[in-house]
Amino acid sequence: MQGTFLARPGQQLLEHLKNVREIAKCIAEEISIDEHEQFKDIVSIVAVFHDIGKYTTYFQRKLLGEAVNPKLSDHSYISAVLGAAYTMQKFKEPALVQKFAPLIAFTAILAHHGNLPDVSEEIPRITKQDMAKGINYVLEELTGIHNERIKKLKKQLEDLQKNFEVITSELSDLEVFLTPDIFTLENCVKTLYHLRRLLLELENSPEEHAELIALWVQLAFSILVDADKKDASGAYLYVGERRQIPHDLVDRYIHHKEFPDSPMNWIRVELRKNVQNSLNEIQQLLSRKSGLILTLTAPTGAGKTLTALDFALKLRKLIEQERGYTPRIIYSLPYISIIEQNLSVIEEVLGLMDDFKKDRSGYLIAHYHLAESLAEPDETEIDYKIYDSLQLLIESWDAEIIVTTFWQLLHTMIGYRNKLLKKFHRFSGSIVILDEVQTIPAEHWPVVEKFLDLFSRRLGTIFVLMTATQPLIVEKKRKELNKDVHFLFKNLNRTTIVDRTDVSSLEELLDEILSCKEHKSRNLLFIFNTITESIKGFQIISKYLENVYYLSTNITPLDRLNRIHEIRESMSRKHPTVVVSTQVVEAGVDLDFDIVVREIGPLHSIVQTCGRCNRNALRPTATVFVTSINERAAKVVYGSIYIEATKEVLGKYFRNAGFINEEKFLELTEEFFRIIKERIAKEAESEEMWKNYLRLRFQSDSTQATISDYRLIKDEPRVSIFVCKDDEDEEILEIFKCILAEKDKSLRTKMYNTYKRKIHERMLHIFVDRAKKNLPPCIEYFEGLRFINKESLDVYYDTMTGFRYTDEELKGMIIW
Numbered sequence: 145m146q147g148t149f150l151a152r153p154g155q156q157l158l159e160h161l162k163n164v165r166e167i168a169k170c171i172a173e174e175i176s177i178d179e180h181e182q183f184k185d186i187v188s189i190v191a192v193f194h195d196i197g198k199y200t201t202y203f204q205r206k207l208l209g210e211a212v213n214p215k216l217s218d219h220s221y222i223s224a225v226l227g228a229a230y231t232m233q234k235f236k237e238p239a240l241v242q243k244f245a246p247l248i249a250f251t252a253i254l255a256h257h258g259n260l261p262d263v264s265e266e267i268p269r270i271t272k273q274d275m276a277k278g279i280n281y282v283l284e285e286l287t288g289i290h291n292e293r294i295k296k297l298k299k300q301l302e303d304l305q306k307n308f309e310v311i312t313s314e315l316s317d318l319e320v321f322l323t324p325d326i327f328t329l330e331n332c333v334k335t336l337y338h339l340r341r342l343l344l345e346l347e348n349s350p351e352e353h354a355e356l357i358a359l360w361v362q363l364a365f366s367i368l369v370d371a372d373k374k375d376a377s378g379a380y381l382y383v384g385e386r387r388q389i390p391h392d393l394v395d396r397y398i399h400h401k402e403f404p405d406s407p408m409n410w411i412r413v414e415l416r417k418n419v420q421n422s423l424n425e426i427q428q429l430l431s432r433k434s435g436l437i438l439t440l441t442a443p444t445g446a447g448k449t450l451t452a453l454d455f456a457l458k459l460r461k462l463i464e465q466e467r468g469y470t471p472r473i474i475y476s477l478p479y480i481s482i483i484e485q486n487l488s489v490i491e492e493v494l495g496l497m498d499d500f501k502k503d504r505s506g507y508l509i510a511h512y513h514l515a516e517s518l519a520e521p522d523e524t525e526i527d528y529k530i531y532d533s534l535q536l537l538i539e540s541w542d543a544e545i546i547v548t549t550f551w552q553l554l555h556t557m558i559g560y561r562n563k564l565l566k567k568f569h570r571f572s573g574s575i576v577i578l579d580e581v582q583t584i585p586a587e588h589w590p591v592v593e594k595f596l597d598l599f600s601r602r603l604g605t606i607f608v609l610m611t612a613t614q615p616l617i618v619e620k621k622r623k624e625l626n627k628d629v630h631f632l633f634k635n636l637n638r639t640t641i642v643d644r645t646d647v648s649s650l651e652e653l654l655d656e657i658l659s660c661k662e663h664k665s666r667n668l669l670f671i672f673n674t675i676t677e678s679i680k681g682f683q684i685i686s687k688y689l690e691n692v693y694y695l696s697t698n699i700t701p702l703d704r705l706n707r708i709h710e711i712r713e714s715m716s717r718k719h720p721t722v723v724v725s726t727q728v729v730e731a732g733v734d735l736d737f738d739i740v741v742r743e744i745g746p747l748h749s750i751v752q753t754c755g756r757c758n759r760n761a762l763r764p765t766a767t768v769f770v771t772s773i774n775e776r777a778a779k780v781v782y783g784s785i786y787i788e789a790t791k792e793v794l795g796k797y798f799r800n801a802g803f804i805n806e807e808k809f810l811e812l813t814e815e816f817f818r819i820i821k822e823r824i825a826k827e828a829e830s831e832e833m834w835k836n837y838l839r840l841r842f843q844s845d846s847t848q849a850t851i852s853d854y855r856l857i858k859d860e861p862r863v864s865i866f867v868c869k870d871d872e873d874e875e876i877l878e879i880f881k882c883i884l885a886e887k888d889k890s891l892r893t894k895m896y897n898t899y900k901r902k903i904h905e906r907m908l909h910i911f912v913d914r915a916k917k918n919l920p921p922c923i924e925y926f927e928g929l930r931f932i933n934k935e936s937l938d939v940y941y942d943t944m945t946g947f948r949y950t951d952e953e954l955k956g957m958i959i960w
Contacts, residue, residue, distance in 0.1 A: 149198065149199055149204060149310075149314070150198075150204065150207050151195060151198060152207070152376070153207060157195065157198050157199065157314075158314045158317065158318075160195065160375060160376075161191070161192050161194075161195060161196075161315075161318060162317070162318060163371075163375040164191045164192075164194065164195075164368075164371045164372055164375050165188055165191040165192050165318060165371075167191075167370075167371035167374055167375060168187050168188065168190070168191040168367050168368060168371040169184060169187065169188060169191075171187075171367045171370060171371060171569055172184045172187045172188075172367055174469065174569075174572065174573070175363065175367075175569060175572045175573075175603075176433070176467070176469060176572045176573035176603060176604035177363075177572065177602060177603060177604070178433065178602075179239075179241050182235075182239075182241050182242060182245075183241070183360065183363070183364075185234070185235075186231070186241075186245050186248055186249060186360075186364060187364055187367055187368075189227060189230060189231055189234065189245075189249055189320075190227060190248075190249050190252050190253055190364050190367075190368050191367075191368060191371060192315065192318050192320050193223055193226055193227030193230060193249070193253060193320075194223055194227070194252075194253045194256055194368055194372065195219060195223060196219075196222070196223045196226050196227070196311075196315075197218070197219025197220065197221070197222040197223040197226070197300065198219050198223075199304055199307065199311050200216070200217070200219070200222075200300050200303045200304060201303055201306075201307075202216040202217040202300065202303060203217045203219055205217075215292070215296050216296060216299060216300060218296070220253065220254055220255075220256065220257055220258075221254060221293055221296070221297065222296075222297055222300045222301070223253050223254075224249075224250045224251075224253040224254035225250070225297065225332050225335055225336065226326065226327075226332070227249045227250060227253045228246040228247070228249050228250035228253075228335050228338075228339055229246075229326055229331055229332060229335040230249075230320070230322070230326065231245045231246040231248075231249045232246045232335060232338060233323070233326075240353055240356065240357075241356070241357075241360065243342070244342055244346065244357045244360075246335070246338060246339060246342065247263070247339055247342045247343065247346070247357070247361075247840075248357065248360050248361050248364050249364070250263075250266075250267075250339055251263050251266075251361050251364075251365065251840065252361060252364040252365040252368050253368070254266060255365060255562070256365065256368050256369055256372060256562075257562075258562060259560050259561045259562050259842070259843065259852075260361070260362070260365060260560040260561075260565070260842035260843070261842060261843060262840075262841045262842065262843055262844045262845075262850070263343060263361075263839075263840035263841070263842075264343055264839065264840070264841060265844075267336060267339045267340050267343060268286055268290035268294075268336055268340065269340060270282055270333070270336060270337040270340050274337075275334075275337055279329070279330050279333050282333055282337075283333070294329075294333075297329065297332060298329050301327050301328065301329055301332065304327045305327045305328075308322075308324065308327060343839075343840070346838075346839065346840065347839050351838060354838035354839070355598055355602070355837075355838060356602060357840070358837050358838055358840060359598065359602055359603070361840060362559070362565060362568055363568065363569055363572075365565055365568075366565045366566060366567070366568035366569040367569050369562055369565060369566045370540045370566045370567070370569065373540075373566065374540070386470055386544070387503065387506050387507050387544050388470075389457060389460070389494070389497070389507065389544055389545075390457075390497070391457045391458050391460065391461035392457075392458075393457060393493055393494070393496060393497070394450055394453055394454035394457060394493055395454070396496055397450075397492065397493045397496055398450070400496070401492075404760075406760040406761065406762065407760070407761040407762070408445055408446070408759075408760050408761050411442075411443065411445075411446050411447075411632055411635075411636070412446055412447035412450075412451075414628065414632065415442050415446050415447060415448070415451050415626060415632065416447070416450070416451050416454060418625070418626045418627055418628050419440065419451050419454070419455050419625045419626060420454070420455070420458065421627070422623075422625045422626075422627065423455070423458055423459065423462065425623075426438075426459065426462070426623075427462050427466065430462060430463060430466040430467060431466065433467075433604060434600060434601045434602075434604060435573075435599065435600035435601070435603065435604045435605040435606045435607070436600060436606045436607070436623065437596055437597070437600050437606075437607045437609070437618050437621050437622040437623070438606065438607065438608045438609070438622060438623050438624075438625050439608070439609045439610070439614055439622050439623070439624045439625065440452060440455070440608055440609070440610040440624075440625045440626055441610075441611065441612070441614040441624060441626055441629045441810075442612060442626055442629065442632060443612055443632055443633055443636055443755075443806075443809075444612045444751075444752065444754065444755025444759065445638075445755060445759045445760060446612075446632065448579070448610055448612075449486050449489050449490075449579070450489065450493075452475075452577050452579070452608060452610055453473075453475075453489075453490060453493060455608070455625065456473045456475075456575045456577065456608070457473075459471075459575060459606065460473065460575060463573075463575075467573075467604075469573055471573045471574050471575050471606070472541070472543070472544060472545070472546065472570060472573075472574045472575070473544065473545045473546070473574070473575045473577070474541070474545075474546045474548065474553070474570070474571075474574050474575070474576045474577065475490070475545065475546065475547045475548070475577045475579065476547075476548050476549060476550055476552070476553040476576070476577065476578050476579065477547075477549065477550065477579045477580060478549070478550045478579075478580050478583040478584075479580075479583075479728075480512060480549070480701070481704070481728065482579075482580070483510070483512055483547060483548075483549065485734060486547070486579065487510055487547050490508065490545065490547065491508065494507055494508055494545070505538075505543060506543060506544070507543060507544050507545060508543055508544070508545045508546075508547070509538050509541060509542070509543035509545075509546050509547070510538075510546075510547045510548070511538055511539065511541065511546060511547070511548040511549075511552055512547075512548055512549045512552065539563065539566060539567065540566050540567045540570070541567040541570040546570070550578070550583070550584065550856060551856050551857065552564070553576070553578070554584075554588075554592065554854075554856050555854070555856065556568055556571075557571065557595045557599065558591060558592075558595055558851050558854045559851065560842035560843055560850075560851055560852050571599055571603055571605050572603040572604060572605065573603065573604045573605065574605055574606070575605075575606045575608065576605055576606065576607050576608070577607075577608045577610060578607065578608070578609050578610065579610045579611070580610070580611055580752075581609040581610060581611050581614070581615060581617065582611045582613045582614070582615050582748045582752070584615070584617070584856075586615070586786075586817075586820045586821065586824050587824060588830075588856070589615070589616070589617050589821070589824075590830035590831070591830040591833055591834065591854065592617060593617055593618050594830070594834050596617070596618055597618060597621060600621075608625070609622065612751065612752065612755065612809075613747075613748035613751050613752060613809075613813040613817075614813070614814075614817075615748070615817050616817045616818065616820075616821045629810065630810060633806070633807060633809060633810040634807045635807075636761070636806045636807060637765050637805055637806055637807065638754075638757070638758040638759070638761045638765065638766060638806055639754040639757045639758055639765065639766050639767070639768050639806050640765050640766070640767055640768065640803050640804065640805050640806070641750065641754065641768050641770055641794075641803060641804040642767050642768065642769050642770070642802065642803045643770060643794070643798040643802045643803065644741075644769045644770060644771050645744065645770060645771060645772040647771050647772075647773065648773070649773060650681055650684050650685070650773060651684060651688075653741065653769070653771065654684070654685065654688045654689075657739070658688060658689075665720050666720060666737075666738035666739050667715060667720060667721045667722070667723075667736075667737045667738045667739075668689070668720075668721075668722045668723070668737060668738070668739050668740075668741070669722075669723045669725065669729070669735075669737040669739070669740045669741070669756055669757070670685060670722070670723070670724045670725070670740075670741045671725055671726065671727065671729065671740065671741070671742045671743065671753055672724070672725070672726055672743050673726070673727070673743050673745055673774070673777050673778045673781050673782070674726070674774075674777045674780075674781060675696055675697070675698045675726060676777070676949075677743070677774055677777055678694070678696050678698075678724055678725065678726050678945075679694075679698070679945045679949075681724050682694045682724040682944070682945055685722060685724055689722045690720075690722075691714060691719055691720060691721055691722060692722040692723075692724060693707055693710065693711050693714075693721070693722065693723045693724070694707070694723075694724050694725070694944050694945050694946075695707055695708070695711075695723060695724070695725040695726075695728055695729060696725060696726040696728055696945075696946065697726070697728060697908075697909075698908070698945060698946035698947050699908075699945070699946035699947075700867050700905065700906050700907065700908055700946070701904065701905040701906075701907075702905040702906055703946070704728070705905075708735070711723060711735060712735070715735075715736075723735070723737070727745070727749060729756055734759075735756055736756065736757070736758065736759040736760060737756055737757050737758075737766075738757070738758070738763065738766055739757070739766060739767050739768075739769070740753055740754070740756060740757045740766075740767075740768040740769070741768075741769045741771060742768060742769070742770055742771070743770075743771055743772070743773060743774065743777075743778060744770055744771065744772045744775060744778050744787060744790060744791070745778055745781075745782055745786075745787070745790070746782050746786040746787070746789075746790055746816075747789070747790040747793055747794065747812060747813060747816040748813050748816065748817070749782075750768070750770060750790070751809050751812065751813055753768060754768050754806065754809065765805075770794065775787065785820065785823050785824060786820065789816055789819040789820055789823065790816065792819065793812055793815050793816045793819065794812075797812065829849045829853070830849075832848055832849040833849045833850060833851055833853065833854065836848060836849065836850045836851070837850070837851055860911055860913075861911070861912045861913070862909045862910060862911055862912060863909075863910055863912050863915065863919065863928055863929075863930060864907050864908070864909050864928060864929050864930070865907060865908045865909075865910060865920060865930045865931065865932060865940075865947070866880065866903070866906055866907050866923065866929070866930070866931040866932070867906055867907070867908060867931075867932045867941055868906070868931065868932060868933045868934055869934065869937065869941075869943070870934070873906055873934075874933070874934070876899070876902050876903060876906060877906075877923075877931060877933075879899055879902075879903075880899070880903050880923070881923060881924060882895075883895045883896050883899065884923065884924060884926060884929070885924070908946070908947055910947055914949070915947065915949060917949075917950045918939075918940065918948060918949060918950050920932045920936065920939075920940045
């Protein structure tokens with residue numbers, strides 16, 4: 145009878161358990177934590193027991209297509225209870241990790257086909273007094289879901305007992321030796337009682353103990369989910385060996401690449417030298433097992449991307465020497481526009497290696513919703529099984545360098561969802577760069593600080609927080625890599641912020657600009673806080689000036705990329721170029737203007753705007769005008785606290801001369817963030833979220849905040865609109881319709897992932913409430929998906945400013 149049990153059609157259960165255990169052990173081997181051996185033992189048990197419930201004849205009959213009660217063929221709960229029972233037998237030491245190992249195993253196994261739960265709701269409230277009255281009393285007292293589960297468990301255990309010898313024989317091949325009592329209901333009830341006691345003890349444990357157990361639950365869950373899915377898809381066959389990247393690769397790249405002459409070059413050289421010099425100090429700190437929280441603060445245009453990559457590769461080499469493992473590099477950014485820009489730089493650097501093109505996905509993975517899938521849609525035939533495997537490698541960050549979004553990064557760190565936590569274990573020992581870290585809202589700082597600190601202490605993660613405007617996140621625990629940061633800012637005079645908050649209208653400012661002849665031949669950038677204001681501004685500015693371009697999220701990503709290319713072409717031909725935009729150009733978009741007009745916003749955003757003006761210091765000091773024509777809109781978008789703090793700091797400096805030179809920018813932003821930190825009270829929600837995390841309450845139906853409530857971007861109903869401007873767009877729309885019509889869910893997902901870039905770059909995502917008076921028709925029967933064809937562009941989509949709002953909407957609403 146041995147070998148007749150299946151995990152799924154075509155795979156024996158023993159083979160699956162063995163594969164998952166081996167994959168999980170390989171992953172766990174890379175984890176950089178204290179008590180590493182104990183953790184590997186727990187992970188091994190979790191891997192073997194995660195599907196032990198599939199040994200029931202109920203599950204086996206279900207695989208054969210027989211009609212079976214779905215409750216009895218379910219395997220997660222019985223597997224979790226048996227995994228915890230075996231862990232209790234295996235670990236009898238009083239040490240912290242061994243004591244809580246059953247709770248870790250139970251939670252990871254129970255949730256492996258879903259998301260991490262509120263563990264207190266998954267374990268019945270059995271008391272010592274209940275147990276003293278006997279098992280029958282306990283069973284009679286259980287109600288609700290726990291009563292149903294125990295009834296199901298009783299039948300499943302009776303079923304397993306019939307095949308005890310066969311199951312025991314199979315599991316002995318995995319060095320798991322079962323005792324006869326493990327499949328008894330009494331043993332399982334005792335296990336549940338023990339789990340409840342552990343949970344109560346955890347709630348009363350010191351924070352340093354509770355945080356370790358919560359972290360180990362996430363880690364064990366992450367490894368199990370990753371290993372399980374890799375075996376199911378065969379993805380582990382594609383992982384291969386770790387790749388080596390020369391630590392001096394950026395040095396070689398800079399030596400070979402011809403950079404244009406610029407007065408900023410000395411700043412870039414100085415920055416790299418400062419950061420490289422800091423490696424000596426960092427090397428001394430590597431003797432400790434914990435990680436580090438580092439900052440890299442430098443002016444805009446100082447070459448932070450190459451400097452950070454250079455630092456990470458050199459630090460990676462030092463860690464190999466000092467700690468004996470090779471860390472991955474996780475490079476995260478807030479916006480897709482700058483992700484693709486920085487990704488191209490990293491690709492150029494890695495392209496110096498001979499085998500990079502052949503083995504690109506082994507070296508570099510881009511993980512964000514527009515990233516190209518590894519199956520090219522131009523292929524006449526796509527092997528979807530291979531595609532599935534490679535897609536899983538992307539989603540589990542199986543590469544040396546991973547480029548991703550803040551959303552992916554933070555929702556994984558502060559995470560409970562199955563698909564996101566699959567890559568959670570990659571944080572262990574990694575070097576994590578957060579570029580443009582100032583874009584994390586200050587309201588998020590308390591909870592983000594908690595997890596940055598936790599990961600650096602417990603997982604050996606090294607964080608690099610990088611920006612020109614450094615926020616006050618983990619202020620007391622961080623180290624600055626650029627020791628001459630003040631010197632670099634003091635020696636720059638590219639831009640001057642000029643106070644024009646007295647201007648009452650855009651027309652008044654335009655009259656002033658045009659009255660100066662030299663301004664007419666300059667490249668101008670106007671930044672507004674909302675789409676509403678930017679469209680109105682574009683309409684007004686187009687009456688005054690020629691060669692005016694529009695940029696915002698109100699046009700499709702494809703149109704934005706093409707528009708940026710057109711702007712660069714215009715500037716390269718020395719044509720005076722005018723751009724009207726929203727904040728989309730503030731961070732990372734590599735455009736350089738002579739004059740910028742910026743509506744009042746958060747001070748760090750204004751300083752980032754200065755990075756779009758005289759970026760390479762090729763001209764005398766350029767001007768950034770700050771206006772306050774529609775302060776109400778700024779407060780709606782950013783919040784009153786940010787705008788009032790900006791007015792306070794700017795007002796203090798403007799009082800002296802009416803302008804602020806670049807040498808003061810660092811001082812300005814430090815003062816601004818100090819005010820923000822004081823005025824944003826310690827978030828009660830963040831504290832509650834953290835306390836519930838320590839109690840293993842990952843999500844909850846109650847009003848209490850848990851990490852399932854964390855949102856980097858606030859949820860607000862949106863409608864997705866596919867825009868067709870030409871024949872190619874219409875071809876992609878037809879493919880999209882075919883994908884939507886595909887009834888096979890698995891095939892539909894594969895097809896969508898293959899074409900998602902071409903689909904999404906033609907799509908707008910508009911807030912429903914702000915566009916409900918001019919919504920285009922639905923795609924087939926999908927209310928949340930709409931389309932604009934070529935014939936209806938005049939009604940719904942302006943080729944310059946994008947989605948068309950009604951005049952009433954533009955007048956009465958603030959749209960951003």
